[in-house]
Amino acid sequence: MKIISLLGATGSIGTQTLDIIRENPTEFKLAAFSVGKNIDLARNMIGEFQPDLVSVQDYHNWKTLKTEFPSTKFTYGEEGLIEVAVYEKVDILVNAVLGSVGLNPTLQAIECGKVIAIANKETLVTAGHLIMAAAEKNNVSLIPVDSEHSAIFQALQGEKKKNIERLIITASGGSFRDRSRKELENVTVQEALNHPNWSMGAKITIDSASMMNKGLEVIEAHWLFNLPYDKIDVLLHKESIIHSMVEFHDSSIIAQLGSPDMRVPIQYALTYPDRLPFPSAKRLNLASVGKLHFQEMDVERFRCLGFAYEAGKKGGTMPTVLNAANEAAVAAFLAGKIRFLQIEDLIEKALRAHQSIENPSLSLIQEVDKETRQYIHSLL
Numbered sequence: 001m002k003i004i005s006l007l008g009a010t011g012s013i014g015t016q017t018l019d020i021i022r023e024n025p026t027e028f029k030l031a032a033f034s035v036g037k038n039i040d041l042a043r044n045m046i047g048e049f050q051p052d053l054v055s056v057q058d059y060h061n062w063k064t065l066k067t068e069f070p071s072t073k074f075t076y077g078e079e080g081l082i083e084v085a086v087y088e089k090v091d092i093l094v095n096a097v098l099g100s101v102g103l104n105p106t107l108q109a110i111e112c113g114k115v116i117a118i119a120n121k122e123t124l125v126t127a128g129h130l131i132m133a134a135a136e137k138n139n140v141s142l143i144p145v146d147s148e149h150s151a152i153f154q155a156l157q158g159e160k161k162k163n164i165e166r167l168i169i170t171a172s173g174g175s176f177r178d179r180s181r182k183e184l185e186n187v188t189v190q191e192a193l194n195h196p197n198w199s200m201g202a203k204i205t206i207d208s209a210s211m212m213n214k215g216l217e218v219i220e221a222h223w224l225f226n227l228p229y230d231k232i233d234v235l236l237h238k239e240s241i242i243h244s245m246v247e248f249h250d251s252s253i254i255a256q257l258g259s260p261d262m263r264v265p266i267q268y269a270l271t272y273p274d275r276l277p278f279p280s281a282k283r284l285n286l287a288s289v290g291k292l293h294f295q296e297m298d299v300e301r302f303r304c305l306g307f308a309y310e311a312g313k314k315g316g317t318m319p320t321v322l323n324a325a326n327e328a329a330v331a332a333f334l335a336g337k338i339r340f341l342q343i344e345d346l347i348e349k350a351l352r353a354h355q356s357i358e359n360p361s362l363s364l365i366q367e368v369d370k371e372t373r374q375y376i377h378s379l380l
Contacts (some may be wrong), residue, residue: 001026001027001028001029002027002028002029002091002092002270003028003029003031003089003090003091003092004017004021004028004029004030004031004090004091004092004093004094004270005030005031005032005033005053005084005085005087005090005092005093005094005114006018006030006032006033006034006084006093006094006096007033007034007081007084007085007093007094007095007096007097007102007105007120008034008035008036008095008096008097008098008102008119008120009033009034009035009042009045009096010035010036010038010041010042010045011036011096011097011098012204012262013094013096013119013145013262013266014033014094014096015041016262016263016266017094017096017266017270018030018045018049019263020263020266020267020270021049022048023280024276027270027271027276028270030049030051031051031052031053031087031089031090032051032052032053032054032055032083032084032087032089032090033045033049033051033053033054033055033084034054034055034056034080034081034084034097035054035055035056035057036056036057037057037058037061039056039061039064039065042054042056042065043065043068046065046069046072050072051072052072052073052087052089053072053073053074053075053083053084053087054069054072054073054074054075054084055074055075055076055077055080055081055083055084056074056075056076056080057076057077058076058077059076059077061076062074062075062076062080078101078104078105081097081101081102081104081105082104082105082108084105085105085106085108085109085114086105086108086109086111086112086114088112090114091114091115092114092115092116092117092270093106093109093114093115093116093117094117094119094145094266094269094270095109095116095117095118095119095120095123096119096120096145097120098120098122098203098204099120099122099203099327100122100123100126100320100323100324100327100369102120102122102123103122103123103126103127103131103362103365103366104362106118106120106123106131107127107130107131107134107362110131110134110135110138110140111134111138113138113139113140114140115140115141115143116135116140116141116142116143117143117145117266117269117270118142118143118144118145119145119146119266121146121213121216121217121220122216122323122327124219124220124223124224125216125219125220125319125320125322125323126319126320126323126324126365126369127320127360127362127365128219128220128222128223128319129223129359130361130362130365131223132223132226142224143269143272144220144224144265144269145262145265145266145269146217146220146265147243147244147260147262147264147265148169148170148217148221148243148244149217149220149221149224149244150243150256150265150268150269151242151243151244151245151255151256151265152167152169152221152224152225152244152245152246152256153224154256154268155244155245155246155254155255155256156225156246157273159246159248159254161225161226163248163249163250164225164227164231164246164247164248164249165231165247165248165249165251166227166231166232166233166246166247167221167225167227167231167232167233167244167245167246167247168233168234168235168244168245168246168247168253169214169217169218169221169232169233169234169235169244170234170235170236170237170240170242170243170244170245171211171214171234171235171236171237171297172208172236172237172238172239172240173211173236173238174205174208174209174210174211174213175191175192175193175194175205175208175209176191176192176209177236177238180301181301181341184340184341185339185340185341186339187339187340189333189334189336192205192206192209192333192340193205193206202334203327203330203331203334206330206333206334206343207304207326207330209340210302210304210330210340210343210344211297211302211304211305212304212305212307212308212326212330212343212347214234214297214302214305214308215304215305215306215307215308215309215322216308216323218232218234218305218308218309218312219308219311219312219319222312229309229312229313234297234305235294235295235296235297236294236295236296236297237292237293237294238293239289239292239293240260241257241258241259241260241284241286241289241292242255242256242257242292243255243256243257243258243265244256257284257286258281258284259281259282259283259284261281261282263278263281264278264281303344303348304326304343304344304347307322307344307347307348307351308322310351311351314356315356315358316356316357316358316359316360317354317356317357317360317364317365317368318351318354318356320360320365320368320369320372321350321351321354321356321368321372322347322350322351323369324350324368324369324370324372324373324376325346325347325349325350325351325372325373325375325376326343326347327373328346328372328373328376328377329342329343329346329347329376330343332346332376332380337380338380346376346379349379350372350375350376353375354368354372
């Protein structure tokens with residue numbers, strides 16, 4: 001049995017991770033988890049999974065839950081996240097928390113030798129050099145949970161890195177894939193949240209609509225698979241059947257296919273290098289699908305993807321600015337403060353205003369992150 005800790009238990013990836021644990025009670029046990037402000041759902045989780053340790057976002061909820069569940073240990077804030085991440089009884093940490101808040105807990109877990117199932121893009125985007133160096137130093141495995149990176153990870157099993165020609169990350173195109181830029185000027189938040197293929201949280205769904213999600217995945221792939229950006233391509237694939245591909249220098253391409261269901265890559269990350277049956281998963285029937293469609297990505301149409309390549313190639317603190325500006329801009333859009341296309345405008349202004357610093361420390365990354373968010377807020 002694998003003992004699991006879970007950061008971001010009430011989010012989309014978190015709740016689907018709980019589905020996997022629930023369906024395989026002899027394989028997995030949830031020993032520790034963190035939540036944000038969804039305390040009602042947290043109560044249900046505590047009652048069902050009986051964890052040893054739970055972290056909440058603020059002091060008030062910590063005080064309340066502590067009284068309600070005396071047999072469970074509670075903690076809160078950033079220190080609480082770290083405590084869950086490094087919990088000594090745990091074999092594997094699932095980092096499903098949203099945003100750059102997941103960075104420090106991940107580093108601490110790596111230092112403690114935990115296997116990391118990583119669904120938190122921002123950790124690798126903002127501090128990939130620190131994360132991968134720490135993982136190598138501590139001989140820690142980082143197993144990707146994102147469907148695209150899981151697909152690449154699976155396609156590379158038994159293969160040699162020297163034979164890789166390029167990675168091909170597929171993109172659904174998001175909520176507005178069939179609309180022109182002119183048609184995007186007055187789209188609503190609700191329209192943006194209507195993803196055609198996947199069920200995801202609000203922030204990730206907006207990132208998918210802007211194609212920033214794919215840009216962050218490109219930077220993440222650069223670090224996970226140690227390949228230059230000119231060997232990482234993005235291909236528009238509306239059906240989300242092929243989750244990504246690897247081309248080798250003999251012209252062979254290996255792809256991983258499946259119906260769109262995030263529980264599949266989550267379960268693979270938890271069971272790797274083995275696999276478990278998944279009776280409730282929808283089986284892929286290619287005969288009923290009939291056709292698969294592909295087209296090149298247009299970085300003029302999807303400007304955020306271009307920003308991500310630019311920031312990734314410049315490196316240093318530039319990806320931190322990209323991520324922080326995007327998080328602040330998306331939050332403003334979800335709050336009704338800006339229009340959809342202004343997300344791109346704010347990100348571009350933040351990137352142009354920043355002078356990149358090479359090989360940043362954790363404290364410098366956190367400082368640049370904070371300054372970038374303040375800059376975006378000043379523009380609002």
